[in-house]
Amino acid sequence: MKKVLVVVDTKFGNTEQVGREIAAGIEETGVAECKVIGIKEVKSEDFSSYDGVLFGGPVHAFRATRGIKGAIKDAANKGLDGKLVSSFDTHQSPGHKGNAARQIEGEVGKKAPGAKIFTPGLSARVDGYEGPLNAAEPARAREFGKRFVDELTE
Numbered sequence: 001m002k003k004v005l006v007v008v009d010t011k012f013g014n015t016e017q018v019g020r021e022i023a024a025g026i027e028e029t030g031v032a033e034c035k036v037i038g039i040k041e042v043k044s045e046d047f048s049s050y051d052g053v054l055f056g057g058p059v060h061a062f063r064a065t066r067g068i069k070g071a072i073k074d075a076a077n078k079g080l081d082g083k084l085v086s087s088f089d090t091h092q093s094p095g096h097k098g099n100a101a102r103q104i105e106g107e108v109g110k111k112a113p114g115a116k117i118f119t120p121g122l123s124a125r126v127d128g129y130e131g132p133l134n135a136a137e138p139a140r141a142r143e144f145g146k147r148f149v150d151e152l153t154e
């Protein structure tokens with residue numbers, strides 16, 4: 001059984017919802033189990049047992065949040081070498097979304113050069129500032145989780 005950790009930064013809960021859908025997709029494969037934690041829990045988490053880690057956060061002012069970047073730094077200090085790592089974000093406006101998923105990926109590359117990056121990450125849309133998550137996104141998130149496991153078990 002592979003083990004995957006999903007780390008989420010969220011203000012209104014939408015990014016956490018995407019993280020939980022990704023986790024459900026991962027577990028539906030039957031070959032991987034997945035835990036979802038918030039950014040504050042990174043410091044007390046034991047990373048050694050995980051084969052894969054995903055980092056997700058909302059787009060704030062076109063950018064990935066300081067919170068998720070801090071979590072990547074903390075996780076990298078604990079050790080991400082050799083693990084498969086990917087990213088996801090939520091954004092409101094397709095025209096002005098920035099690309100937090102790609103920024104998160106870049107941050108992982110900088111802070112944890114020994115990680116293997118699964119790219120591209122998932123960029124999910126919310127229908128208002130506070131959500132809800134766009135109706136198409138739960139299915140996309142589950143599918144993304146499955147593809148992540150495919151790569152992990154290749």
Ligand SMILES: Cc1cc2nc3c(=O)[nH]c(=O)nc-3n(C[C@H](O)[C@H](O)[C@H](O)COP(=O)(O)O)c2cc1C
Nearest residue numbers: 010011012013014015058060061062090091092093
């Ligand atoms: C301070 C702030 C800045 C934001 N800036 C953007 C932005 O530049 N582009 C965008 O598409 N959405 C923006 N949003 C909307 C967020 O992307 C949306 O609140 C988020 O996806 C919801 O995720 P959450 O429920 O996990 O917090 C912003 C939201 C906040 C609170």
